[in-house]
Amino acid sequence: MAIPKTLGIETEYGIFLRGAGESNPIAASSMLINAYLHDLATANDHQAKVGWDFEDESPGNDARGFAPLGSRPPDIETHLVNAVLTNGARYYVDHAHPELSTPECADPLSIVQYDRAAELIVERSMRAARRMLPPGQELVVYKNNSDGKGNSYGCHENYLMERQTPFGRIVAHATSHFVSRQIFTGSGKTGTEAKGLTARDVPYQLTQRADFFEEEVGLETTLKRPIINTRDEPHADATKYRRLHVIVGDANMSEVATFLKVGTTTFILSMIEDDFLPRGFALESPVQAMRQVSYDLTLRKPLRLLDGSTVTALDMQWELYERASKYASERGTSAVGGPVAGQVLERWEAVLTQLEDDPMELADQLDWVAKYRLVEGYRERNGLDWGDPRLTAIDLQYHDLRPEKSIFRKLGMQTMVTQAEIEFATVNPPRDTRAYFRGECLRRWSDQIVAANWDSLVFDIGTEPLRRVPMMEPLRGTADHVATLFEECATPKELLDRLAIGG
């Protein structure tokens, strides 16, 4: 049976030091994060910096149960800044980019809240860094996925799934969703970075990432990127769970797009676990189909299936939506976000209907539409050709996280969470996952926690040995389970003693 989908998003941001000539991205990323941590420590005099614990990390494990020859597991860079925040998130330097992983969330609305909180944390980091830099210099961060020159960085989604679901079934069904969901998840991009193509061939496309996928299934994340990534590192009890690490998505500015991206995928994966999807839309060439969908602004071009028939991305999404709607009424919503699942279905249906009628109606909801309206309007008004750097500048600046420079912020697009909820989420963890335990421990006793990671906390309470608290169940350690415990324990020692008794 489908299990509740514990969710997370990890975003690698683009970073740029202005006013300093050459910029070293690793140093810039470290400075950004250290500036934020320094500000927190100053505001909060007992806030010690808690580092990440790499003991249980194994990103080279392959979900297919083998390591293909020649594939390179990712390296872990332990020497770079790597912090855990009181909201349960991880903020660190990865591959020359600042990266922020949200805490574990129990539904797609919570994901939107913590993804937006991540942006606010980055915005504050930029401000903190500006105070440390010489006049005329500033760090600027972009929430996008490419520099327009063939270099891409990711926004990955994570979904907790039950271990016993055959991986082949996940591949068969999730692939067609990842290809077709681009019609609402895309952040839009001027031009193309695919080999052999120019802005003449592809003036504008739906997504930032489609150009970068070369394989159907694989372990890589930085080269020869696969549509289905096989990293098998559940950060939880591996006998019961797997974590599907989804690397095909764009970083979204639009809250509606983030909500739909994660909400619809939650449905698809639960339906896969329950074997509720009747046919797999076996595409003739999934890699080609990724690009074909991304390049087709009409949303009408048919994709070829292995059986010789054709289908459009919109048709695929309609069929998946109708199936999801039936799934919710027959099986309930406990695996797909509880009460929030109804909102996913409503929004999914409304967006597909508008995409069918006139996509431009969605300029206040979807990134690719909003950005297209701007660049096309600007192009027409100024008589520019596609490929003009001014259009590319608008594209980049859409994703600028400085409020005064962000083009996205000028648009007043629909929101799904309030400013107060976002503010709250910058320091407080979600109450309904194990992130609550992690975040609350850090808020209370950061000076007695020596290391933390997704599935454990290590305490130093002054007696040997250090005490490690395993957290192998993502839905234990919630406020329901441990809020009372926190009220009753004045010190971590009391907490650890109580946990030991409770087993």
Added chain:
Amino acid sequence: MAEQEQVRKQAPVRREETVEETPAVSEQGEKIKAELDDLLDEIDSVLETNAEDFVKSYIQKGGQ
């Protein structure tokens, strides 16, 4: 998490009819165009002054 069952109505039948094109630019259309014009003015005021240099200098290392 609440194990709440949601009773949902059947998925409505998809709309198939096509909407007729309106012949002249409507008042609504004029309003939308004016809004876009204002927005483009605003973009001009925040857009990097030397777009070409800015776009050229935005180089990232590949990530995941």
